[in-house]
């Protein structure tokens with residue numbers, strides 16, 4: 001079973017591309033979705049203990065948490081120390097389940113694959129990119145996003161050019177969904193020796 005690590009910087013199209021793999025029947029583990037689940041469950045009391053007042057109706061309020069950690073590296077590090085081990089456990093459980101399933105290929109969607117030093121822990125690294133101008137347009141179009149927040153997130157991420165240089169393959173999302181789908185299909189075929 002080949003484990004493909006799918007990654008990419010903010011707004012480059014990683015979640016959209018992960019769905020394209022799922023559309024092709026490839027099992028995908030989504031780290032962001034795991035974080036959402038954890039914030040409504042077992043991580044909530046752990047986070048409240050370090051960041052009092054961030055829970056609303058039993059669930060971590062991401063907007064509020066974001067104001068406490070984005071642009072504050074020491075605070076973000078405290079959050080990551082809680083969240084990342086739980087996400088890794090969920091990924092390990094996913095891989096253990098899939099290893100018995102006979103699938104040729106699975107995807108780990110990991111936003112911080114390079115930043116957390118895990119690019120060497122997967123068989124193939126695919127980086128999603130759209131170029132920095134398109135990235136900026138997409139991110140600044142999000143409600144509530146500011147130049148300052150964008151800059152603070154980027155400062156915590158390995159630069160896109162470095163990600164592309166270190167990846168085994170690059171998926172370009174700047175040319176629309178169908179062009180990205182073609183690239184995903186070609187990559188699946190290449191990795192599973194089909195087509």
Ligand SMILES: CC(C)(COP(=O)(O)OP(=O)(O)OC[C@H]1O[C@@H](n2cnc3c(N)ncnc32)[C@H](O)[C@@H]1O)[C@@H](O)C(=O)NCCC(=O)NCCS
Nearest residue numbers: 009010011031032035062065066083087111112153156157
């Ligand atoms: C700070 C939080 C609350 C903001 O939530 P929000 O819903 O507004 O944004 P979202 O999660 O969609 O992230 C937006 C962008 O920031 C990036 N980002 C998120 N966390 C981090 C981080 N720790 N380091 C660098 N970039 C990050 C994401 O990759 C994405 O590109 C949230 O990102 C969070 O809880 N982060 C810590 C957990 C984490 O590291 N998650 C990402 C990998 S699993």
Ligand SMILES: Nc1ncnc2c1ncn2[C@@H]1O[C@H](COP(=O)(O)OP(=O)(O)OP(=O)(O)O)[C@@H](O)[C@H]1O
Nearest residue numbers: 009010011012013014015016138173175176177180
């Ligand atoms: N192949 C594509 N063609 C056109 N638009 C795309 C493509 N992929 C993604 N987009 C658009 O880019 C934006 C960001 O995509 P997406 O949410 O998948 O990015 P992301 O990298 O997961 O973001 P983040 O890291 O911030 O969570 C969305 O508006 C999405 O519709």
